[in-house]
Amino acid sequence: MTRRLKLGVAGLGRAFMLWLPTLAHHPRLQLVACADPRPEARARFRQDFPGSTAHGSVEALCADPEVEAVYLATPHHHHAAHAIAAARAGRHVLVEKPMAVTVAEAEAMIEAADRAGTVLMLGHSHGQDGPVRHARRLIASGQVGAPRLIHALNFTDFLWRPRRPEEFDRALGGGVVLIQASHQLDVIRVLGGGLLASIRGSAFALDAARPTDGAYTAVATFADGAAATATYSGHGRYDSDALMDWIGETGVRKPPSWPGAARGRLASMRPEEELAARIARGYGGTGQPPGLPPAAPPDFHHHFGFVLVQCEHADLRLTAEGVEIHDDSGLTLERTKLPALPRGEVVEEFCDAVLLGLPPRHDGAWGMATLEACLALTASTRDGREVRLHHQLRFRD
Ligand SMILES: NC(=O)c1ccc[n+]([C@@H]2O[C@H](COP(=O)([O-])OP(=O)(O)OC[C@H]3O[C@@H](n4cnc5c(N)ncnc54)[C@H](O)[C@@H]3O)[C@@H](O)[C@H]2O)c1
Missing domain, CATH: 3.30.360.10 (Dihydrodipicolinate Reductase; domain 2)
Known part of the structure; x- marks a missing residue:
């Protein structure tokens, strides 16, 4: 077993809710921070993950020294700007689908990750x-x-x-x-x-x-x-x-x-x-x-x-x-x-990419092709x- 990846979450909406039972309990992850403009979501995150930090912007999340990687679940027209900000700060990114709204945005995301030497992976996709x-x-x-x-x-x-x-x-x-x-x-x-x-x-x-x-x-x-x-x-x-x-x-x-x-x-x-x-x-x-959902197998x-x-x-x-x-x-x-845990395959692939250096199948180039x-x-x-x-x-x- 390798160490836990310290993950920050950008966007605490519906996608995060679907991921919550897995992100909260996966043995290879530790949720350390979040970013969302909604104060009630930030308050809930601090309560659910004691010791975590809740930021008002994705830029502040990416500057947080505790954060190694960001799960990006903001509305899709923000994906490019947020993924590029994360790469520039040296953070690995797991971005929700669709990867972006235009192919040019997807290209810029890939270039930013390549330049920073960080992982850019899509997930979850069916x-x-x-x-x-x-x-x-x-x-x-x-x-x-x-x-x-x-x-x-x-x-x-x-x-x-x-x-x-x-x-x-x-x-x-x-x-x-x-x-x-x-x-x-x-x-x-x-x-x-x-x-x-x-x-x-x-x-x-x-x-x-x-x-x-x-x-x-x-x-x-x-x-x-x-x-x-x-x-x-x-x-x-x-x-x-x-x-x-x-x-x-x-x-x-x-x-x-x-x-x-x-x-x-x-x-x-x-x-x-x-x-x-x-x-x-x-x-x-x-x-x-109230409380976190249980760690239940699907x-x-x-x-x-x-x-x-x-x-x-x-x-x-x-x-x-x-x-x-x-x-x-x-x-x-x-x-x-x-x-x-549900979607456990995606977490394994992302952790293998970040912690073990194995190339993910759903990388930036794959995501751009689907987009x-x-x-x-x-x-x-x-x-x-x-x-x-x-x-x-x-x-x-
Ligand atoms: N893989 C899946 O099954 C799945 C399911 C649902 C959504 N998604 C994807 O997840 C993304 C988010 O969709 P959603 O349904 O969760 O939307 P949502 O509206 O429910 O949630 C978006 C969240 O992002 C926050 N947000 C908005 N602007 C922000 C900003 N600038 N910085 C930080 N946070 C910000 C909002 O406050 C909200 O909490 C979309 O790209 C969507 O396609 C994927």
């Missing part, structure tokens, strides 16, 4: 989920032949959860393309080996009450001739967890949902009430139970909806338990080992044409 990596290992072993067609589909109520106004603003990365395709196209890139060639897609704003792109569909081609379809809707009617044995995105069994439940909860709220609901759900909000793997990979000799269906192999001899479920694919989907929608990609790279098997 491309890091255990069953995705398991399927990729099966493919890389040659056992099932090359992947030729990948089908990914996810229908959620994403748009009808309490949202910040910026999350509807396309210029700030709002809408489902950046925030959700950065998961789905990442899964597809991992499974297909990374080297996408082009994207042709269409995004749709189907609901005047949620004025942003709420759904998309895309065809991606790989340099080796393989192809993938990616379909997502956050409009809150059909729920594709029906295809995942009613296990939700975070690996928790859930009751079958009914159409319109999330819409019904939000439809009558005014914008300021919705923002208040969002803050209440967040860290330090009135809706948060019941199932995280997932990003239905994924089927048609390979030369078998079809692979990803489930919340592992990988189903459908081949000429029948159906086999290969269970994937669960991490001791490029997401932005191409938006460009394809706007221009009505296929968009060629230029920043793609191979997955490090």
Whole structure:
């Protein structure tokens, strides 16, 4: 066992809440500081992590001599500035997806980390989920032949959860393309080996009450001739967890949902009430139970909806338990080992990178390639044409 990595958290919102059970209890991490403009979140952090320091700005967090690495979970239009500030201060960075809002920003983040000799890694992305990596290992072993067609589909109520106004603003990365395709196209890139060639897609704003792109569909081609379809809707009617044995995105069994439940909860709220609901759900909000969540192992793997990979000799269906192999001899479920804590694989990879110097698979260049694919989907929608990609790279098997 190596020593604990001293971690500072930038942005104590929904993403941090999802990470909290792992960050608080992982044996390779020690949470030493945070930064957030919200005083109630800072107060809660000091209470939850005695001896920690709570800063009002990311710059102050990065200057804190106790902090070795920063988990960056601020809204995505801040990612570039915050990651560059962290690198300049010599801090390693684990940045939430999407990596940034433009490819130029992503390039500047990579350059800053390279110049400082610090680690820049993406996480959490569903491309890091255990069953995705398991399927990729099966493919890389040659056992099932090359992947030729990948089908990914996810229908959620994403748009009808309490949202910040910026999350509807396309210029700030709002809408489902950046925030959700950065998961789905990442899964597809991992499974297909990374080297996408082009994207042709269409995004749709189907609901005047949620004025942003709420759904998309895309065809991606790989340099080796393989192809993938990616379909997502956050409009809150059909729920594709029906295809995942009613296990939700975070690996928790859930009751079958009914159409319109999330819409019904939000439809009558005014914008300021919705923002208040969002803050209440967040860290330090009135809706948060006291104390830290327990260190509980996950019941199932995280997932990003239905994924089927048609390979030369078998079809692979990803489930919340592992990988189903459908081949000429029948159906086999290969269970994937669960991490001791949810998203533990991401922490292990980040700690290995910072403490042991092992290169992470989801590094800055990988993150930029996924971002490029997401932005191409938006460009394809706007221009009505296929968009060629230029920043793609191979997955490090
Ligand atoms: N991997 C996942 O499953 C996942 C899930 C949720 C969000 N995310 C990502 O995490 C990021 C944050 O999203 P969120 O849903 O947590 O948003 P959020 O609005 O819930 O939280 C953002 C937090 O950042 C704080 N903040 C805002 N400006 C800041 C600044 N200048 N300095 C420091 N803190 C600042 C806010 O006060 C808030 O506490 C986004 O990029 C999003 O895509 C990832």
